[in-house]
Amino acid sequence: MENFEPVIVAFCCHYCAYTAADMAGSKRLSYPPNVKIVRVPCSGKVDAIHIMKAFEKGADGVYVAGCLEGDCHFKNGNMKVSRRVNYIKKLLDEIGINGDRLEMVMMSAGMGDYFAKKATEITDKIRSLGPNPTKTVLGFAQK
Amino acid sequence: MKSESVLEKVLVSGQLAVTSECGPPRGAVPEIIKEKAELLKDYADAVNVTDNQTAMVRMSSFAACVFLKQMGLNPILQMVTRDRNRLAMQSDILGAYAHGIDTMLCLSGDHPHFGDHPEAINVHDLDSIQLIQMVKTMRDEGKFQGGADILNPPKMFIGAAANPFADPFELRVARLSKKINAGVDFIQTQCIYNIDKFEKWMKGVTDRGLHKKVYILAGITPMKSAGMARYMKNKVPGMDVPDEIIKRIADVPQKKQADEGIKICIETIQRLKEVEGVSGFHIMAIEWEQKVPEIIEQAGLLPRPVV
Amino acid sequence: MITAERKPMEELTEYVKNHDRILLVGCNECVTVCAAGGRKEVALLASALQMDAMQKGKTLDITEITLERQCDPEYIEELTPHIDQVDAVMSMACGCGVQEIARRFKNTPVFPAVNTKFMGASERQGVWAERCQGCGSCLLGLTGGICPIARCAKRLLNGPCGGSSNGKCEINPDLDCAWQLIWDRLKALGMEKQYEEIIPAKNWVSGRGGGPRKIIREDLAE
Numbered sequence: 001m002e003n004f005e006p007v008i009v010a011f012c013c014h015y016c017a018y019t020a021a022d023m024a025g026s027k028r029l030s031y032p033p034n035v036k037i038v039r040v041p042c043s044g045k046v047d048a049i050h051i052m053k054a055f056e057k058g059a060d061g062v063y064v065a066g067c068l069e070g071d072c073h074f075k076n077g078n079m080k081v082s083r084r085v086n087y088i089k090k091l092l093d094e095i096g097i098n099g100d101r102l103e104m105v106m107m108s109a110g111m112g113d114y115f116a117k118k119a120t121e122i123t124d125k126i127r128s129l130g131p132n133p134t135k136t137v138l139g140f141a142q143k
Numbered sequence: 144m145k146s147e148s149v150l151e152k153v154l155v156s157g158q159l160a161v162t163s164e165c166g167p168p169r170g171a172v173p174e175i176i177k178e179k180a181e182l183l184k185d186y187a188d189a190v191n192v193t194d195n196q197t198a199m200v201r202m203s204s205f206a207a208c209v210f211l212k213q214m215g216l217n218p219i220l221q222m223v224t225r226d227r228n229r230l231a232m233q234s235d236i237l238g239a240y241a242h243g244i245d246t247m248l249c250l251s252g253d254h255p256h257f258g259d260h261p262e263a264i265n266v267h268d269l270d271s272i273q274l275i276q277m278v279k280t281m282r283d284e285g286k287f288q289g290g291a292d293i294l295n296p297p298k299m300f301i302g303a304a305a306n307p308f309a310d311p312f313e314l315r316v317a318r319l320s321k322k323i324n325a326g327v328d329f330i331q332t333q334c335i336y337n338i339d340k341f342e343k344w345m346k347g348v349t350d351r352g353l354h355k356k357v358y359i360l361a362g363i364t365p366m367k368s369a370g371m372a373r374y375m376k377n378k379v380p381g382m383d384v385p386d387e388i389i390k391r392i393a394d395v396p397q398k399k400q401a402d403e404g405i406k407i408c409i410e411t412i413q414r415l416k417e418v419e420g421v422s423g424f425h426i427m428a429i430e431w432e433q434k435v436p437e438i439i440e441q442a443g444l445l446p447r448p449v450v
Numbered sequence: 451m452i453t454a455e456r457k458p459m460e461e462l463t464e465y466v467k468n469h470d471r472i473l474l475v476g477c478n479e480c481v482t483v484c485a486a487g488g489r490k491e492v493a494l495l496a497s498a499l500q501m502d503a504m505q506k507g508k509t510l511d512i513t514e515i516t517l518e519r520q521c522d523p524e525y526i527e528e529l530t531p532h533i534d535q536v537d538a539v540m541s542m543a544c545g546c547g548v549q550e551i552a553r554r555f556k557n558t559p560v561f562p563a564v565n566t567k568f569m570g571a572s573e574r575q576g577v578w579a580e581r582c583q584g585c586g587s588c589l590l591g592l593t594g595g596i597c598p599i600a601r602c603a604k605r606l607l608n609g610p611c612g613g614s615s616n617g618k619c620e621i622n623p624d625l626d627c628a629w630q631l632i633w634d635r636l637k638a639l640g641m642e643k644q645y646e647e648i649i650p651a652k653n654w655v656s657g658r659g660g661g662p663r664k665i666i667r668e669d670l671a672e
Contacts, residue, residue: 306612
């Protein structure tokens with residue numbers, strides 16, 4: 001457990017968080033390598049099943065990063081996915097996978113610093129929560 | 144006369160009638176019902192016995208009515224359509240009448256949501272208006288609701304409730320008219336605190352001549368305290384308590400608030416005596432039955448007529 | 451539509467605790483529209499059941515399939531090739547679908563994944579409300595197109611009761627008083643007189659009071 005390095009999937013909107021991640025990179029701001037970015041055309045494109053499958057396949061944490069409120073390139077995809085994230089948090093709680101492993105964050109394309117900060121924060125939080133409990137019993141962990 | 148009901152006789156005689164109310168105990172404790180009945184005995188022409196009021200289980204209205212009857216009072220069997228279907232209600236009516244209970248009040252009843260068995264289903268096979276129709280058919284045609292003949296049909300004097308203060312106000316007179324068309328003989332109203340609004344409703348009633356088709360007993364409930372007044376205003380559905388009333392009670396010291404409540408009651412009765420269409424008073428002192436004689440006496444409603 | 455809601459996971463995992471191969475069956479009709487048991491919900495539940503099982507040290511073999519309808523035997527037949535490969539079926543359809551599967555496959559246990567709620571309509575995105583209780587003798591023609599049986603808490607046929615306040619029901623301030631709605635509508639239609647007509651005691655035989663119901667269309671029945 002001491003060597004536990006969480007796997008975190010970040011669904012990042014092309015118009016904001018993905019660009020912010022890019023900016024963090026070009027500014028040489030470091031953020032944990034645990035975060036695996038999946039670029040999506042809009043955070044609203046992230047379906048409940050994408051989040052569930054990420055956990056089922058072994059992610060220890062998932063977050064969806066969309067545009068700031070009112071700035072969605074597709075009107076309100078970010079707000080829709082926020083509600084979806086809350087719904088899935090409850091489902092995760094119900095099956096004994098702490099809903100805190102899932103999070104919604106919002107940022108603009110220019111917030112490279114914030115991207116790095118959130119990535120670090122979330123990684124620390126998931127590290128403290130420990131591995132996704134679906135992995136521990138079957139020994140899938142750390143593959 | 145439609146029945147042997149003492150209440151009917153008083154109303155037909157043209158004198159102001161007085162009814163009161165007694166809630167059966169939450170247990171098999173006849174003493175409680177007898178104590179309450181003793182308090183009301185010589186003061187009310189008839190006494191309502193509630194039927195699982197506010198959807199809380201209590202001794203059945205029918206059983207408690209029998210105690211009152213044995214003590215020489217004239218009980219009014221309250222019946223809500225919430226707890227029983229038409230078979231059960233008709234059998235209770237036969238049983239009650241066989242015990243000499245000849246007056247009843249037809250209600251739909253508070254929703255179980257408010258009571259101590261919120262998980263119970265509400266039956267509502269009939270609504271209050273259909274219950275009135277059923278009791279009238281039993282009495283006037285000697286037939287069960289299902290159409291079969293009744294041996295010795297129960298001759299009930301039929302009452303119902305009216306709430307002049309519920310919404311939509313414009314329907315309240317029309318709804319009374321529906322109850323009259325269904326066959327109701329007398330009405331007991333919701334507790335009256337907003338007299339102006341009551342008078343407005345009564346104007347609508349008299350304009351349509353409905354007061355000539357039904358006896359209307361004005362509902363009166365004394366307030367024990369400003370706290371009770373606020374509770375009635377905010378928590379009891381369909382209750383209209385004007386702020387002046389609350390203020391009037393709140394403005395006197397705590398110890399005197401009950402007296403002020405009684406005073407308001409008596410003033411209300413005095414004013415309502417002058418309102419066209421009011422045939423009497425229904426005084427409901429909730430768990431405060433000992434005050435009823437005082438109210439009736441001070442309101443000048445004694446002695447009660449012997450009919 | 452017939453509306454439904456997924457049961458709590460605890461109840462569902464209890465049903466399948468002794469089964470490893472599960473056929474999880476959605477329905478493409480009502481429960482898809484009310485987002486309770488369509489293809490998407492089947493996928494979500496499959497994933498949730500799988501993750502629950504993994505925490506208990508096993509994996510489930512879940513077959514996901516969503517039928518066009520679960521209330522018609524023709525469609526249920528599509529499950530036949532799968533049924534011998536599973537230990538249990540879990541249906542995400544309404545109670546009708548669950549029972550049709552149970553009727554067709556005598557030797558495989560069938561569990562309901564949803565609680566069937568009511569016949570209702572969509573008030574707005576994500577909100578469904580009761581509209582009909584299937585009493586079998588519709589009286590909407592008398593009540594301005596608003597059903598007091600389905601929408602009055604006391605199902606008063608001659609309402610409103612004394613608890614109607616500001617157009618809302620006494621048992622829930624978020625619930626419209628059905629009789630306020632009826633009255634407003636009758637007024638708008640100039641049919642106020644209709645209100646004073648007493649609706650007589652209902653004959654519940656056409657409803658559940660007459661026992662389980664059946665419709666037989668002679669011209670169609672084989």
